[in-house]
Amino acid sequence: MQTLTPELQKLLTQLSQHLQSEPEKNPPLLEIWDLWVQTLDLTVETAADHYHVTRRQIVKAGNPLVGDTDWFLGNSLAPQTYNARLRYLKNMAAWAVAEGLLSANPWLKIKSRKKTKEIIKPFSHSETARIISGFEEHYPAWVPFAKFLFLSGCRMSEAIGLLWKHIDFERGEICICESLSRRPGKNYERVRKSTKTGSVRFLKINSELAKLLDQVSSATKKSEELVFKNPTGTNSIDCHNFRKRWTKVLSVANIPYRRPHIIRHSFASHAIEQGVPLTGVAYLLGHSDTRMVAQTYGHLINRPSLPNIL
Known part of the structure; x- marks a missing residue:
């Protein structure tokens, strides 16, 4: 876990205070996603690859609320890719709950997709x-x-x-x-x-x-x-x-x-x-x-x- 910068800590505090008045904390997903990614000690390549692609998927879905999971369930991703991105979202939400930004982790109820073994047919x-x-x-x-x-x-x-x-x-x-x-x-x-x-x-x-x-x-x-x-x-x-x-x-x-x-x-x-x-x-x-x-x-x-x- 990366040490929070003063700027990031300020953002977290502001968002937390904003949500204090809400009985059910359910902010836009991108707000939580961007804050979480900034706390990770990622290489430039990793951040630009896996995490950036997931962020683009969130943007394409119209930046839903954190508690809205339907946009993710409806995609046609291959099981391996689906499970990897689901793992990111679960970790993000777990962090947000620990920081007081979410009331509960809505992604825990989402199940992984079963992988099907690829039948490889080599070229003769x-x-x-x-x-x-x-x-x-x-x-x-x-x-x-x-x-x-x-x-x-x-x-x-x-x-x-x-x-x-x-x-x-x-x-x-x-x-x-x-x-x-x-x-x-x-x-x-x-x-x-x-x-x-x-x-x-x-x-x-x-x-x-x-x-x-x-x-x-x-x-x-x-x-x-x-x-x-x-x-x-x-x-x-x-x-x-x-x-x-x-x-x-x-x-x-x-x-x-x-x-x-x-x-x-x-x-x-x-x-x-x-x-x-x-x-x-x-x-x-x-x-x-x-x-x-x-x-x-x-x-x-x-x-x-x-x-x-x-």
Whole structure:
């Protein structure tokens, strides 16, 4: 908990005094939300991401009263997002009750949404070949980037942020240690940071990756230069433009739509089917341990065949 500044303490006092005359304290939600967020010791990135998005949702709902929960119950958020924002609102209201700004916490009665396990359908070898062919036919400038995602299993932000200095041709390996992630609250601005889990991993350059890197290489490449540049003219890859082309390619290839992140799932699934141990798959994906890999891909491990009955 962050120490309250004199200005914030004054605001709290004024609001508390204003509510003293009300038997049922039920102020506008934004007043309580903004005060609560200011008391938290948040990084700029966290405040601009999760908390800012929730605030925008409150504004879009017309700044309802704290006790009005219908606006939140009626949304179509995915269970994981819904539960995370509900947790924020419960914590906010608990703080407000402790500060005398609310009579009771109206959010305690709201139940979390049950998560449904996603059935991941990886791309088959045939589908992968058709996707690459689709890019070659319709969007040839995007082929290297699409191929790299399939060959490396990297997160999109990691592939976008890959620099030539991260590639050691003598040792035959690629260092995945940074990402170029979207700046919180900004759709098209990116900021260089560590990988999602803070991991550093080295990917061996196989023959396919070597051929790909040779195709995008240039005699004047610099160590701080991006490996994959945006064909539309800007410096870094625009993931929005890639997704638009991705959707078109899948449609033309008559492949049921799956978001680009399924490329990463496909990479892991094929690795497991080809005998790579869980520890190896976790390393290739950049996870600190095998827990998530086991939870997500456990159904692929030692999967038995049906017994012969007839």
